[in-house]
Amino acid sequence: MPDPLDIVDPADETSGTADRLARARIRAASMFRALPEEIHDLGRRFEAAGYELALVGGPVRDAVLGRSSADLDFTTSARPEETETILRQWTHDGAIWDMGREFGTLGGVRDGVKVEITTYRTESYDSTSRKPQVAYGETLEGDLSRRDFTVNAMAVRIPSLELVDPFDGLADLARTVLRTPVGPEQSFTDDPLRMMRAVRFVSQLGLRIEDSTADAIEALAERITIVSAERVREELVKLMLGAHPRGGLELLVELGLAAHVLPELPALSLEIDEHHHHKDVYQHTLTVLDQAIDLESPAGSGGPCEAPDLVLRLAALFHDIGKPATRRFEPGGVVTFRFHETVGAKMTTKRMKALTFDKDTTKKVARLVELHLRFHGYADAPWTDSAVRRYVTDAGDLLQHLHRLTRADVTTRNRRKSKALARAYDELEARIDELAEQEEIDRIRPDLDGNRIMEVLEISPGREVGEAYKHLLELRMEHGPLGEDRAIAELRTWWEARQRG
Incomplete structure (x- = not known):
């Protein structure tokens, strides 16, 4: 044989x-x-x-x-x-x-x-x-x-x-060359999804697209619009979960495909002002993605954000997409991006819905985009315990993802600033761990449940029970565990004030 x-x-x-x-x-x-x-x-x-x-x-x-x-x-x-x-x-x-x-x-x-x-x-x-x-x-x-x-x-x-x-x-x-069996123009005209597969194989296998094949993709990029959003999403997910997603994304932009399937990505290539008061947001985003991947737990380890983690990687990709829409040139040459995290969360939701991502993944990624700047308030001045509790509660099940996204978002070349931010986040994580140990912070509940609230106030199920529960939760967040006696006293005080009002 x-x-x-x-x-x-x-x-x-x-x-x-x-x-x-x-x-x-x-x-x-x-x-x-x-x-x-x-x-x-x-x-x-x-x-x-x-x-x-x-x-x-x-x-x-x-x-x-x-x-x-x-x-x-x-x-x-x-x-x-x-x-x-x-x-x-x-x-x-x-x-x-x-x-x-x-x-x-x-x-x-x-x-x-x-x-x-x-x-x-x-x-x-x-x-x-x-x-x-x-x-x-x-x-x-x-x-x-x-x-x-x-x-x-x-x-x-x-x-x-x-x-x-x-x-x-x-x-x-x-x-390590990627090319088509027949002429690339014919291949991509026949099936435009193959152009997405090409950049996906760059990410998955570390291949490089042969020049004439890349030229054909660039010339025919607009034909990707006849492909269903579901199929485009499938290829984008495979690209993001590959070993080299940055290379695939760069080609997605360079060859013109991103303009049709993920236009928010090339839009990040903002013109840098003459005084360089802001970073190249596009390159910053790709660096954040690389750094987030480096922070994933090893595959098969069972650790948090186990590689490859799609939610973390998408959050890194989308975290700054609100910047182009919020960029403002202030007096003195200062450039600002106020509320870009809020705008970016909405843009993330819109794009992920257009790509037919499932609701749970979309909600998680958008939430991380919304929260990714929250830590910087801590870096400026340490928070109270109640602020730390809110940070944890707002992150919920995404806390470990938020930890990694926040750390990955530090791309400054100023080593002293970088070390200072890392120390501040180390301190925040340590405080979270301490509070978690003291209060089981990841399962925060008011000191009284709904049944006990109804019993104390002698009321039936309804909106008032929910309002009372929310009030006790606010007190719990602000002061930590109250104990039953104090919680009952606080509840009655709130109820009497509400009745008078």
């Missing part, structure tokens, strides 16, 4: 790239051989029936990169009805499902090994839509030609383990 990665190196490859290609072959060959026996058995069944079967796309790319993949996507020369017959025999118990028979896709599972199998396809597109007209294809190479990028246009025949790489995707991975 031939080497599973038996390809010829391109003549112009450097020795360094050739070395990476060699290592990639070894890694991939090892991972392909280690595929579950159920997969090898499935390949033998297709082969015995006279059909081709190949592992394709992302799982092949990931294997070359030395990564395991939970997805096992296959393509085949068999038509769906023929695939169904083989799958039913392979699963033993007929555990198959229809993923989209009209597109030739069926799925099955055997002993925990899940597969999805699609008949070879060809596609044609209407210029007004990214949804293709799909027809069955005849060859594996033809099926691969419709893929988005060369690094995803590789396949491994099963069970022979022969690598099929008609567009040199393996070499592109070794060079």
Whole structure:
């Protein structure tokens, strides 16, 4: 049997790239051989029936990169009805499902090994839509030609383990280059979402977009507007959760895509005043994102804000989007951005709704944007205990996110100022911990619950109970635990004043 990665190196490859290609072959060959026996058995069944079967796309790319993949996507020369017959025999118990028979896709599972199998396809597109007209294809190479990028246009025949790489995707991975199997203008005209995928792969895999491919994205960026907000959001989330989101976001702006899907980001590139009284807000934002990521807990640690934390990363991205709308030039050349956190929270909500984010994520990110400047009052003058309690209560379940966002928001080059801010926040966190230990601050409640309030005041359920509860909570926030006797006395005093008023 031939080497599973038996390809010829391109003549112009450097020795360094050739070395990476060699290592990639070894890694991939090892991972392909280690595929579950159920997969090898499935390949033998297709082969015995006279059909081709190949592992394709992302799982092949990931294997070359030395990564395991939970997805096992296959393509085949068999038509769906023929695939169904083989799958039913392979699963033993007929555990198959229809993923989209009209597109030739069926799925099955055997002993925990899940597969999805699609008949070879060809596609044609209407210029007004990214949804293709799909027809069955005849060859594996033809099926691969419709893929988005060369690094995803590789396949491994099963069970022979022969690598099929008609567009040199393996070499592109070794060079860390992203390009399309066909002309990029045609590829992005056919499916504009591929332009978002390109910047997403920069973030996820650390690839760089080949020049002609980048030029095509820039020229066709406006076509992204025909893609649904849901699909754009999915790609943006994957970009934000990647290992290199800053690089992806920079390309999103440079290539003109952000102007259509996230216009608030390029808007941060404010013209710097001649005296440099304010920072480059765009670069500051990207630095805050980098620093927030550095403050995430390690993946799998179970710690707060475990990497990758989407809420924290989005809050870092959006935290200053209110600045362009609030910038004012004051006498003496001073530049201000008053209430940009409040304006920014509203803008964040609006943009995230437009991108169809879920309500919970939207609410959390907007709240962090709204609160991200609160600490600076503490840095100017230490707070009372009641102010610290309010800070914690206002942050609620987002306190750990707010801690990290606030620390990440310090990008000054003045080392003394930076150290002073860090010390001030260390002190604030220490005070929060002390108060939490004393009062279980994360579960602050009034000294009397609703039932006790009704009993003391001899009233029935209604708005007055809620108002009394709120009054006692304010006292609790201001003074700490009151104890039942004092709480009852304060409640009666408030009630009598209310009755007189």
